[in-house]
Every structure is written in structure tokens, then in C-alpha cells.
Amino acid sequence: MDNSFMVRAIQLSVENVNAGGGPFGAVVVKDGAIIAEGVNRVTANHDPTAHAEISAIRAACAKLGAFELKDCDLYTSCEPCPMCLGAIYWARPAHVYFGSLAADAARVGFDDAFIYREIAQPHARREIPMIQMMRDEALAAFLAWEKKPNKIEY
Numbered sequence: 001m002d003n004s005f006m007v008r009a010i011q012l013s014v015e016n017v018n019a020g021g022g023p024f025g026a027v028v029v030k031d032g033a034i035i036a037e038g039v040n041r042v043t044a045n046h047d048p049t050a051h052a053e054i055s056a057i058r059a060a061c062a063k064l065g066a067f068e069l070k071d072c073d074l075y076t077s078c079e080p081c082p083m084c085l086g087a088i089y090w091a092r093p094a095h096v097y098f099g100s101l102a103a104d105a106a107r108v109g110f111d112d113a114f115i116y117r118e119i120a121q122p123h124a125r126r127e128i129p130m131i132q133m134m135r136d137e138a139l140a141a142f143l144a145w146e147k148k149p150n151k152i153e154y
Helices: 003-018 051-066 082-091 102-107 115-118 133-147
Strands: 025-030 031-041 074-076 095-100
Touching: 003 025, 003 031, 003 074, 003 095, 003 115, 025 051, 031 051, 051 074, 051 082, 074 102, 082 115, 115 133
Parallel strands: 074 095
Antiparallel strands: 025 031, 025 074
């Protein structure tokens, strides 16, 4: 845990607001050095997945040529949302350090509590109904994966 990395994540979040973006910043650290940074670019990029953590994870993985961040730490200016939390678990960093709470973000209009409620709902009862179809056909990809001798496990 190093305050200077959180200071940088917070600095990025404030700079991003001043540049017209959302109030979120993140850095990925490896061996005591920042290897990637990210800010919220959702509206600037017209991309709902362009959150600071996602952007930093993508940049770090590209720089390392890896799909995991096992020997890295993530510093983010705010507690990660459900999407970012999922990406963090897939990336597998050693630690995640965050500044403000999700409740702080909700207070200024970035409320993700509804997503947690939606996840708990049965598929058909979600606000955006999720309708399963063609399962048998879709299983073909998993069968091909199981049989592939040279797959990269993750």
C-alpha cells in the first residue's frame, strides 16, 4: 500500500472532471511503479465500458502481454462498480485499493445499487429481460473448448 499511487488515481479523477470526463481514475502498479493509468471515458468515447478501472486493466495487460495482473496492484479513486469488480476478478491483481465508497458516488449520481438488485433477480424478471434460447447449439463452443488440446487455461 502506497499513498502516492492513490494520490495519482485521485489526481487523474479530478483532472478528468476538468477535461469533461467522469470523476474516476485508476492506476495499475507493478514492482513499485505505475505501468498503466485509466480514467472514465464513457461519454467521451461513447462506450459504457470505458470506466477507469477497465481502461487501466486493458492498458496494463497490453503492456505486459498478459491477460492477468497477478503481480500487480490496482489503485482506484472509488470503490469499483459491479462491471469493474468483475473485470478485476478476471484480471486477478494481488490487491485493490480504493478511495471513496460506492455510496459517495451514488450521492452525486453514479448509483450502481440497482445492478446488484438486478443480478439477484431471475432472468425473466429483470428490468431488461434475459431470455435463454438455443442452449444445445450454444454448447458447441464449450464442447470444442473441452476438446482443444492446446488451449490457454484461464
